[in-house]
Amino acid sequence: MKNIDPYSLPHTVPLGRHELPPLPYAYNALEPVISQMTLHLHHDIHHLSYVEGLNKAELALAEARRTENYALVKHWERELAFHGSGHILHSIYWTVMTPNSTGQPCPETLRQITNAFGSFESFKAQLTSASIAVEASGWGILAWNPAWGRMEILTAEKHQNLTQWGSVPLLVVDLWEHAYYLDYQSRRADYANAWWSLVNWLEVERRLNLAMPARVPLRR
Ligand code: MN3
Numbered sequence: 001m002k003n004i005d006p007y008s009l010p011h012t013v014p015l016g017r018h019e020l021p022p023l024p025y026a027y028n029a030l031e032p033v034i035s036q037m038t039l040h041l042h043h044d045i046h047h048l049s050y051v052e053g054l055n056k057a058e059l060a061l062a063e064a065r066r067t068e069n070y071a072l073v074k075h076w077e078r079e080l081a082f083h084g085s086g087h088i089l090h091s092i093y094w095t096v097m098t099p100n101s102t103g104q105p106c107p108e109t110l111r112q113i114t115n116a117f118g119s120f121e122s123f124k125a126q127l128t129s130a131s132i133a134v135e136a137s138g139w140g141i142l143a144w145n146p147a148w149g150r151m152e153i154l155t156a157e158k159h160q161n162l163t164q165w166g167s168v169p170l171l172v173v174d175l176w177e178h179a180y181y182l183d184y185q186s187r188r189a190d191y192a193n194a195w196w197s198l199v200n201w202l203e204v205e206r207r208l209n210l211a212m213p214a215r216v217p218l219r220r
Contacts, residue, residue, distance in 0.1 A: 015058045015059065015062055016055040016056075016058045016059040016062070017055065018051050018054050018055055018058075018087060019051065020043075020047060020048050020051045021091050021094070021218055023039065023043055023094055024094060024095055024098075025098065025099055027039045027040055027043075029099040030097060030099060034097075042090075043090075043094065046090075047086070047087070047090040047091075049083075050083045050086030050087040050090060051083070051087050052083075053079060053082070053083030053086075054079075054080065054083035054084050054086075054087050056079070056083075057076050057079035057080040057083060057084075058080065060072070060076045060079075061073075061076050061077075061080065064076065080164075081163055081164060082159070084164040085156070085159040085163060085164050085165050086159060087218075088164055088165050088166055088218065089139055089156075089159055089165055091218040092218070104120075105120065112144075112150065112151050113151060115150060115151075116150045116151040116152065117151070117153070123142075123153070126153050127140050127142060127153050128140075130153055130155050131155070133155075134155040134156070134157055135157050136157050136158050138155060138156060138157050138158075138159070139155065139156045139159055140153070140155055141153070141154045141155065141156060141165070146168070168207070168210075168211040169207075170204050170207045170208055170211065171199065171204045171207075173192065173195055175188065175191075175192065179191070
């Protein structure tokens with residue numbers, strides 16, 4: 001397998017080089033709904049700490065690969081997911097707000113909302129209820145599910161839950177006990193190592209080619 005230099009790939013955010021995107025409006029633009037003080041703290045301090053934490057995690061994992069020392073891999077994968085999801089979700093949050101809202105969805109959005117939820121009113125009621133009910137570091141999310149070809153309302157109770165929102169799975173390995181226990185019992189590592197001989201790399205390549213054009217860069 002050839003060595004990939006992430007610094008030379010176009011359209012790639014190099015490892016450890018995520019940046020805080022500026023707000024697309026003035027800090028006082030969303031008043032009185034959201035105050036200038038809130039936006040300053042939320043954007044300049046909270047979002048920045050996600051960006052810094054993400055960069056730190058990426059560089060720590062690069063160092064782990066270089067030194068082949070994975071002793072802290074669980075910690076850094078958690079950091080990667082927590083800060084990565086925080087950076088992605090906040091970047092989207094800023095851009096889906098505006099002081100000049102038209103107050104109603106555009107035609108295709110409305111068509112998809114109606115298709116998925118029956119009506120705009122039902123959609124709004126479900127998203128509002130779900131957002132109010134969500135616990136902890138939570139988000140209400142309207143998402144496009146490419147597997148089913150329609151919108152879905154989802155919530156993230158802990159936005160890290162070991163994912164980065166918007167990522168498209170290319171290759172997955174099931175590590176629930178039901179996947180290996182009859183064959184390997186408690187020897188999960190044996191299963192995880194043996195599993196590699198089963199991978200359908202042609203399918204992974206097909207999924208990669210479908211996913212790559214779908215890249216939606218975070219606005220700057
Ligand atoms: Mn926040």
